[in-house]
Amino acid sequence: MMVEGLYTKREDGRKFDEVRPMKAKVGIVPSADGSASFETGKTKAIAVVRGPRTLHPQHMQNAQTGILRVSYGMMPFSVEDRIRPGPNRRSEEISKVTEWALSSVVDLSGFPNTVVDVFVQIPQADAGTRVAGINAAALALAHAGIPMKEMVSAIGVGKIDKTLVVDLNKYEDSIFHDGEGSTDIPVVMTSRTKEIALLQLDGKISVDEFKETIEMAKKACDDILKVQMDALKNVSEESNE
Amino acid sequence: MVKEKRQIVVPGETVISGNEFLPGDGAYRAGEDVVAGRFGIANIFEKHVRVIPVSGAYYPRRGNTIIGTIVDITFNGWLINFGGAQNAFLPVAEVPMYVNKNEMREFLDFGESVIVKVWDVKSRGVDVSMKMRGFGKVEGGMIISVGPNQVPRIIGKEGSMVKIIKAATGCDVTVGQNGKVWISGKDTDSEVAAKKIIEFIVENSVIIGLTEKVEKMIAEMGLDVEKVEIVAEDTDVEDKE
Numbered sequence: 257m258m259v260e261g262l263y264t265k266r267e268d269g270r271k272f273d274e275v276r277p278m279k280a281k282v283g284i285v286p287s288a289d290g291s292a293s294f295e296t297g298k299t300k301a302i303a304v305v306r307g308p309r310t311l312h313p314q315h316m317q318n319a320q321t322g323i324l325r326v327s328y329g330m331m332p333f334s335v336e337d338r339i340r341p342g343p344n345r346r347s348e349e350i351s352k353v354t355e356w357a358l359s360s361v362v363d364l365s366g367f368p369n370t371v372v373d374v375f376v377q378i379p380q381a382d383a384g385t386r387v388a389g390i391n392a393a394a395l396a397l398a399h400a401g402i403p404m405k406e407m408v409s410a411i412g413v414g415k416i417d418k419t420l421v422v423d424l425n426k427y428e429d430s431i432f433h434d435g436e437g438s439t440d441i442p443v444v445m446t447s448r449t450k451e452i453a454l455l456q457l458d459g460k461i462s463v464d465e466f467k468e469t470i471e472m473a474k475k476a477c478d479d480i481l482k483v484q485m486d487a488l489k490n491v492s493e494e495s496n497e
Numbered sequence: 498m499v500k501e502k503r504q505i506v507v508p509g510e511t512v513i514s515g516n517e518f519l520p521g522d523g524a525y526r527a528g529e530d531v532v533a534g535r536f537g538i539a540n541i542f543e544k545h546v547r548v549i550p551v552s553g554a555y556y557p558r559r560g561n562t563i564i565g566t567i568v569d570i571t572f573n574g575w576l577i578n579f580g581g582a583q584n585a586f587l588p589v590a591e592v593p594m595y596v597n598k599n600e601m602r603e604f605l606d607f608g609e610s611v612i613v614k615v616w617d618v619k620s621r622g623v624d625v626s627m628k629m630r631g632f633g634k635v636e637g638g639m640i641i642s643v644g645p646n647q648v649p650r651i652i653g654k655e656g657s658m659v660k661i662i663k664a665a666t667g668c669d670v671t672v673g674q675n676g677k678v679w680i681s682g683k684d685t686d687s688e689v690a691a692k693k694i695i696e697f698i699v700e701n702s703v704i705i706g707l708t709e710k711v712e713k714m715i716a717e718m719g720l721d722v723e724k725v726e727i728v729a730e731d732t733d734v735e736d737k738e
Contacts, residue, residue, distance in 0.1 A: 289554040308554065308582035322582075361508070363534070368620055370582045398508055398536040401553025403523065405534065406509025448509035448532065485507050488536055491552070 261418030262435040267427045275411065275423045275476050280487035282399045290400025292487070294392035297425060298382035303392035305400040308370035322364030326355040326374045328389055334381040350386045357390055357444040357454035363403045372402060383429035384412040387442050395484055399491070407447035409480040410454070413469040414440035415461050420469050422476050436460070443473040447481050450474065506533035512546050523548030555645035555675045557581055557623045561615040564640060564673035567605050572598065575605050577613065579675045583622045587613060591626040593633065610635035612671055612679065638681030639688055643699050645676035650702040651695060658698065661711060665720045666691040690718060
């Protein structure tokens, strides 16, 4: 790849289109209906699914379909400076976008008046926590036996100065400010139809560059899907048959 | 061509291609392909494709035996919590004796446990009945929780495992498909022994040759499988597919 601009070499020595090493595990919380963990590099996410169960308060119930409720949170010790536990502007936003991304694949029409709760926690953060959270949540939902049309995989792509990169780490996402600065685009892609379930953009990017990053995201999502499928197929061999 | 084939599938994964196949439970059609709609084991029987869940919450099915507790009393029946998405409804007409509608608490009170059969599963709830032999109010003994996915293990092939436990301890063991087991014996010691065996099965459900292991454990506990006469076939357990 031709590299111009200031960011000619990645801070951790990766290739520009290389995803950090991934690890996924399913069934980590025995008391839950479904659970999973997903790691990319130093970023770790845990997702727990409970339900379908009756939704309270009753006025939130939908008689036609069950609803999905996602709660995202970073643990106080997940970053260098302690973060105050509890909901804040950022975590509320991520909960909502995760919910929307997952709603496009889960089908709760068979469980009216119920809720499926998804709890995403980040015990260790090094950028890309929302995409790691979505990857873990998709695994946990599948593990909970929730009807889903397909899986979703998520990846953060972006631009550091003039260089397009995949899977930004903390340095690239929030410490690098030279030149044109950094742009990051979380992308969620469905596994079968390859549709985009979530797309956010933080920074500046041209249309051509944007199109190229989406292609990079597509490729990375295929790799993530493989890791997710392996995790699911292995758990069933361990505990069943 | 193979008539029956089993494989673990992930949501969105193509189970099999071909217009002659019919998608059943947990599967849907997308063009030529029959696609998994949930995580589980794909079962292709002749031309019928189903995905059987291997993890997650309990979904009631018609004919299931469930053990639950009374959580509400309405003017014409009882509401039973069995760990599913909704409560089950037991109408007064579905109990084996005449109950005065003004004195329903006399027959079944809040917090009492019952063994019932699933009569109908609708999208809005579950109807149950206790009008058959083996069903009714739970009196004495103990109820232990094992989780719905371990139930086939405890029952064994055609009820073989339950028979072993019954024979070894002399206890009456009723397995509810919702993951609750009722043990009732002559004395607490035999009930505790039965409980230990069941817990052993749950912990070791992965091991192949579980029956031999359980028999060995029973021998170590000082119980004799042969000595105790196998009680007549009054079990109401069905092997969950």
